[in-house]
Amino acid sequence: MRRIVLWFASTAVxxxxxxxxxxxxxxxxxxGTSTSVYSxxxxxxxxxxxxxxxxxxxxTSNSSAGGxxxxxxxxxxxxxxxxxxxxxTVQTRWGPVQVEVSVAGSKITGVSVLQYPDTNPTDAQIxxxxxxxxxxxxxxxxxxxxxxxxxxxYTSTGYQQSLQSALDQAGR
Amino acid sequence: MSQVRRTPxxxxxxxxxxxxxxxxxxxxxxxxxxxxxxxxxxxxxxxVDAMFSRYRDDSWxxxxxxxxxxxxxxxxxxxxxxxxxxxxxxxxxxAFDVRRPGVDGRTLLDTDGVVKGWAVQRAARHLIALxxxxxxxxxxxxxxxxTAEAESAPxxxxxxxxxxxxxxxxxxxxxxxxxxxxxxxxxxxHIVDARTGRPPQHIASVTVLAPDxxxxxxxxxxxxxxxxxxxxxxxxxxxxxxxxxxxxxxxxTV
Numbered sequence: 001m002r003r004i005v006l007w008f009a010s011t012a013v014x015x016x017x018x019x020x021x022x023x024x025x026x027x028x029x030x031x032g033t034s035t036s037v038y039s040x041x042x043x044x045x046x047x048x049x050x051x052x053x054x055x056x057x058x059x060t061s062n063s064s065a066g067g068x069x070x071x072x073x074x075x076x077x078x079x080x081x082x083x084x085x086x087x088x089t090v091q092t093r094w095g096p097v098q099v100e101v102s103v104a105g106s107k108i109t110g111v112s113v114l115q116y117p118d119t120n121p122t123d124a125q126i127x128x129x130x131x132x133x134x135x136x137x138x139x140x141x142x143x144x145x146x147x148x149x150x151x152x153x154y155t156s157t158g159y160q161q162s163l164q165s166a167l168d169q170a171g172r
Numbered sequence: 173m174s175q176v177r178r179t180p181x182x183x184x185x186x187x188x189x190x191x192x193x194x195x196x197x198x199x200x201x202x203x204x205x206x207x208x209x210x211x212x213x214x215x216x217x218x219x220v221d222a223m224f225s226r227y228r229d230d231s232w233x234x235x236x237x238x239x240x241x242x243x244x245x246x247x248x249x250x251x252x253x254x255x256x257x258x259x260x261x262x263x264x265x266x267a268f269d270v271r272r273p274g275v276d277g278r279t280l281l282d283t284d285g286v287v288k289g290w291a292v293q294r295a296a297r298h299l300i301a302l303x304x305x306x307x308x309x310x311x312x313x314x315x316x317x318x319t320a321e322a323e324s325a326p327x328x329x330x331x332x333x334x335x336x337x338x339x340x341x342x343x344x345x346x347x348x349x350x351x352x353x354x355x356x357x358x359x360x361x362h363i364v365d366a367r368t369g370r371p372p373q374h375i376a377s378v379t380v381l382a383p384d385x386x387x388x389x390x391x392x393x394x395x396x397x398x399x400x401x402x403x404x405x406x407x408x409x410x411x412x413x414x415x416x417x418x419x420x421x422x423x424x425t426v
Contacts, residue, residue, distance in 0.1 A: 146330035147308055149313065163339070167193075168184040
């Protein structure tokens with residue numbers, strides 16, 4: 001388990017950067033604006049690292065380097081103290097997000113979410129993103145003017161028989 | 173639908189063991205500028221494959237699994253993927269996990285559940301950069317959609333019927349966003365609930381719509397792994413849409 005903890009030591013800082021990133025999503029259906037700030041609560045875009053606090057970054061990378069020096073999986077010296085690092089509160093469309101990381105010696109021992117958006121699915125804003133999914137058992141790709149198909153992960157053989165393959169061939 | 177639909181330019185290549193399909197509409201559809209961008213997409217995906225493939229002995233993941241690489245020294249791309257994986261594990265209460273128990277007590281990595289969506293979304297930037305050009309890029313059934321103008325005619329995305337992969341169960345219009353589907357079709361049951369090690373029951377496929385493919389792909393896999401609890405879990409995730417096809421063929425939207 002120590003190794004597992006260490007794996008994320010050098011990357012956990014990204015977890016703290018819970019700034020939403022801007023993507024517009026079917027703009028025509030979005031009330032008010034075609035661009036939304038999006039946050040999944042825990043999935044953060046790594047390129048948002050500019051919003052990190054410098055103290056957070058340096059502490060985390062130090063702990064990572066310490067892990068290297070002590071040989072990764074081995075237990076480092078007995079003088080470990082546990083400290084916690086609290087990230088900035090980041091405002092997202094869905095509400096404030098804040099994360100805290102606990103560090104013992106050279107290891108990150110825990111990541112906890114202090115604040116996260118209200119995920120009540122009846123929230124009007126969230127429903128504003130619902131796309132018009134047209135479910136129709138009699139629909140065919142031809143009648144629906146389909147451009148692309150989302151389906152199971154194709155292997156090369158599965159792909160040969162797939163609708164996507166037919167679309168790809170039709171366009172060449 | 174009175175407007176005339178322009179037929180997109182299309183191509184398909186095999187990278188990472190997956191068919192990578194592209195459709196372009198607009199100014200650069202099929203021209204030399206687009207072909208250069210499309211070549212960059214393929215180069216990107218080949219580089220990702222060289223780093224994450226479990227079928228190549230010299231990939232970082234294979235070196236890690238054979239005890240010859242350490243996360244502390246991993247390339248930035250690996251750290252990024254592992255961070256996304258950890259976030260997904262946490263959000264799914266452990267149903268989704270890239271870590272597998274090895275025979276000797278060591279932990280092995282299988283990052284496929286995160287890498288595909290991440291790689292396709294990342295590679296799509298070369299095409300999205302094309303002026304006045306609409307883009308739809310698919311990797312093994314997961315899609316990134318983009319229109320140059322937010323109010324352009326959306327891409328029409330068909331959702332494959334997991335019980336009859338030659339037909340569709342639904343259609344979704346998307347201008348800018350991503351679609352990912354997890355299913356037992358085509359490859360057999362390859363997703364397991366990491367908590368039980370067993371494939372989920374009573375569920376045929378999960379499709380997730382999200383602003384980006386990293387989110388859509390991970391959430392589709394994490395939801396599918398949870399079986400009967402998939403719909404309730406997806407509805408608790410903000411900013412997602414989607415649909416679930418159950419084992420009995422019934423369809424529910426998120």
